[in-house]
Amino acid sequence: MTEILAALTDPELSFFRYALLTGIFASIPFGVIGTFVVVRRISYIAGAIAHCVLGGIGLGLYCEKALGITWFGPMQGAVVVALLAAVILALVSHYASQREDSVIGALWAVGMATGLLFIARTPGYVDPMSYLFGNILLVSKGDFLFVLGLDALVLILVWIFYNSFLAVCFDEEFARLRGVKTGWIYLLLLCLAALTIVLLVRVVGIVMVIALLTLPSSIAGNFSKSILQMMVYSVLLCAAFVVAGLGLSYELDLPSGPVIIVIAAIMYLLVVLGGWFKQKTNLFIRSGQ
Structure with a gap:
C-alpha cells in the first residue's frame, strides 16, 4: 500500500495517476451501459463490436504511421469502426433477413483479420x-x-431516454405498439455500448471486454431492486475492481487488465456460490420445519 501511495504522489509517475483516475471515471459508462447490456442480454453483440475494434485500431495505426495522417490515430479508428459495427448490427437485428448470429460471427472474424492485416503493413x-x-x-x-x-x-442520454431504454430492454414489442421508435432507441443503445467498448479496450483489452462490461452488472443484479440501483452498484463495483486490480498489479508487477478481470471473476463466483448456499440453507430450514 505504501508503494502505491508513493507512486500516486511521485511527480514523475503522472501516468499512474492518469490510469487510476481514468479507471475510476470510466466505471460510470461501464456500469451504466453494462447494466443495459446485461438486462437486454446482448453481450454477444458487444463481443462482436469489441473484436471489430481491432480493425479500427489497425486502420488508425496505418493511417497515422504509413500515410502520415496524424489526426487519425488508433483511438479515432476504433471509434469509427465500433460505431459502424453498431449500426450494421442494429440494422441486421431489425430490418435484414440474414441470421443475426451469422452476421455477428462474420463481423467478429473480419474485424480481427482486417486489424491484423493493417498492423502487419x-x-x-x-x-x-x-x-x-x-x-x-x-x-x-x-x-x-x-x-x-x-x-x-x-449520463445525459440515459437521463433523456431512460424510460425508452428500459422499454426496449424488457419488452421491445410492447414498446413498439405503444409508439416508441424501438429501432432508433436500440441503435442509440448499441452506439453508446460501442463507445464504452472502445474505452474498455484501453483498460482491459479486446479479449476481456465482455467480462468487465458484464460481471459488475451481473453481481449488482443480485442485490438490486431496480435498474437504477443496479446501475449505481455496478458503477461502484467496477470502480472497486479497477482500483484493486491496478493496485495489486503494481504490487506484484503483473499486467493490470488480467488482474482486474480475475478479481471481478472471483467476486462473481463468490456471489453465485453465496446465493446457491443461501438457497440450499433456506430449503433445508423449510424442510426441517
Whole structure:
C-alpha cells in the first residue's frame, strides 16, 4: 500500500495517476451501459463490436504511421469502426433477413483479420498485445478527457431516454405498439455500448471486454431492486475492481487488465456460490420445519 501511495504522489509517475483516475471515471459508462447490456442480454453483440475494434485500431495505426495522417490515430479508428459495427448490427437485428448470429460471427472474424492485416503493413514494430489484453498504464491525458466526455454523454442520454431504454430492454414489442421508435432507441443503445467498448479496450483489452462490461452488472443484479440501483452498484463495483486490480498489479508487477478481470471473476463466483448456499440453507430450514 505504501508503494502505491508513493507512486500516486511521485511527480514523475503522472501516468499512474492518469490510469487510476481514468479507471475510476470510466466505471460510470461501464456500469451504466453494462447494466443495459446485461438486462437486454446482448453481450454477444458487444463481443462482436469489441473484436471489430481491432480493425479500427489497425486502420488508425496505418493511417497515422504509413500515410502520415496524424489526426487519425488508433483511438479515432476504433471509434469509427465500433460505431459502424453498431449500426450494421442494429440494422441486421431489425430490418435484414440474414441470421443475426451469422452476421455477428462474420463481423467478429473480419474485424480481427482486417486489424491484423493493417498492423502487419504498418511501418515499424507494433505490439498488438496491449490492444488485445489492455494496459491501463498507457492511458494519456487525452484518454482521460475522452473518458470525461463519454461520462457526460452517457449520463445525459440515459437521463433523456431512460424510460425508452428500459422499454426496449424488457419488452421491445410492447414498446413498439405503444409508439416508441424501438429501432432508433436500440441503435442509440448499441452506439453508446460501442463507445464504452472502445474505452474498455484501453483498460482491459479486446479479449476481456465482455467480462468487465458484464460481471459488475451481473453481481449488482443480485442485490438490486431496480435498474437504477443496479446501475449505481455496478458503477461502484467496477470502480472497486479497477482500483484493486491496478493496485495489486503494481504490487506484484503483473499486467493490470488480467488482474482486474480475475478479481471481478472471483467476486462473481463468490456471489453465485453465496446465493446457491443461501438457497440450499433456506430449503433445508423449510424442510426441517
